[in-house]
Amino acid sequence: MSTPGLDGYTEPWRKPEHDDLAELARTFFTKEVVPHAGRLEKQGHPDREHYLRAGELGLLGLSVPEQYGGGGGDFTHEAVLLHEQTLAGEGSLGIAVHSGIVTGYIRHYGTDEQKQQWLPGLVSGELIGAIGMTEPDGGSDVQAIRTRAVRNGDDYLVTGSKTFITNGYLADLLVLAVKTDQSAKAHGISLLICDLRNEPEGFRRGRTIEKIGLHSNDTAELFFDEMRVPAANLLGGAENLGFIQMMQQLPQERLVIAVGAVAAMQRAVELATAYAKERHAFGKPLLGHQNTRMVLADCATRTRASRIFLDDCIQRHGRGELDVATAAMAKLYLTEGQCEVVDRCLQIFGGYGYTTEYPIAKMYADARVQKIYGGTNEIMRELIARVL
Numbered sequence: 001m002s003t004p005g006l007d008g009y010t011e012p013w014r015k016p017e018h019d020d021l022a023e024l025a026r027t028f029f030t031k032e033v034v035p036h037a038g039r040l041e042k043q044g045h046p047d048r049e050h051y052l053r054a055g056e057l058g059l060l061g062l063s064v065p066e067q068y069g070g071g072g073g074d075f076t077h078e079a080v081l082l083h084e085q086t087l088a089g090e091g092s093l094g095i096a097v098h099s100g101i102v103t104g105y106i107r108h109y110g111t112d113e114q115k116q117q118w119l120p121g122l123v124s125g126e127l128i129g130a131i132g133m134t135e136p137d138g139g140s141d142v143q144a145i146r147t148r149a150v151r152n153g154d155d156y157l158v159t160g161s162k163t164f165i166t167n168g169y170l171a172d173l174l175v176l177a178v179k180t181d182q183s184a185k186a187h188g189i190s191l192l193i194c195d196l197r198n199e200p201e202g203f204r205r206g207r208t209i210e211k212i213g214l215h216s217n218d219t220a221e222l223f224f225d226e227m228r229v230p231a232a233n234l235l236g237g238a239e240n241l242g243f244i245q246m247m248q249q250l251p252q253e254r255l256v257i258a259v260g261a262v263a264a265m266q267r268a269v270e271l272a273t274a275y276a277k278e279r280h281a282f283g284k285p286l287l288g289h290q291n292t293r294m295v296l297a298d299c300a301t302r303t304r305a306s307r308i309f310l311d312d313c314i315q316r317h318g319r320g321e322l323d324v325a326t327a328a329m330a331k332l333y334l335t336e337g338q339c340e341v342v343d344r345c346l347q348i349f350g351g352y353g354y355t356t357e358y359p360i361a362k363m364y365a366d367a368r369v370q371k372i373y374g375g376t377n378e379i380m381r382e383l384i385a386r387v388l
Helices: 016-043 048-056 075-087 095-109 112-124 242-278 290-318 324-348 350-354 359-371 377-385
Strands: 129-132 148-152 155-166 173-179 189-195 203-208 219-230
Touching (some): 016 048, 016 075, 048 112, 075 290, 095 112, 095 173, 095 189, 095 242, 112 173, 129 155, 148 173, 155 173, 173 242, 189 219, 189 242, 242 290, 290 324, 324 350, 324 359, 324 377, 350 359
Parallel strands (some): 129 173
Antiparallel strands (some): 148 155, 155 219, 173 189
16 A cells, blocks of 8 residues: 555555545654654653644544545545555554544444534544453453443443553543443443543543553553443444444454554565665675575565455455455454564664664564454454354
């Protein structure tokens, strides 16, 4: 999803409008966000103003219908945006969750009133979105959710906790997975849209979690002690549909992760190739050494094959044909590839690759979580094995 022809490959779904979007996104990330990277890493979360600026430029909610203020596009537009964000080396803004996941839940399952109430704010950047699935004892097992919501008049009283919540520190709107039927397992889960503005009574944000990578992207713990949520905020207007809703949306979530993986692979190859042309060892550029050329050839090939697989998945998704197993294959193969390619490219930098002076080191630390969130790669293998 780079400029067509840059490496001899152009996505089969790409149109001129995608090129225009890529240029706009690239300019925004490189000129307005990346220059603040050092400060953002130290503060541990993005600037709210950058979300507002992205909304002003029309970069949020690209697949949200125009009647709700969105771009009226589809997942290909979201993919271009996320690809350009990774290529620019920008890791603070949780757009993958905000636009790639949260708006999708509301767009697909929300009532018209819910869409009118929440989507325009997410598109403008006035609201920052997050999704709360993972719990301290749950991990990838969403059926083990313990956070409960008990009906009390016109409200639900929510009690429990969530952890590893991307955008959790700044989130204004949270799509929250809760148990509305304690006697059922998966079939007792519902999704609530929670308004976290003004820190409602019974709600508390915990610590911002320190991670080995993604330092400028906020990840937080969230706690609920009989927090009131209007029953009208039940996503879809009916209880106990949450597990089905999550299972239907997880393929896109995994595709979002796959987009970032391929973009990271491409960026790693480009950085390592440029370095190998400039850096000299034993009297000639690193690229003049056969081993370096072989490593880069392997990485470039893995990246190209990964891009083609990703594009096939994107096209399947656009036709409504991306099944659970194929999405799991994409998440598994492409994130494993990301970690391998980034690691091999880092080796080309030698000792400099292990210093924060070069971006490849940050890419190495950021890559590792790709094999964990969105369902661990061990879970992906299990999902794939079930259809064999």
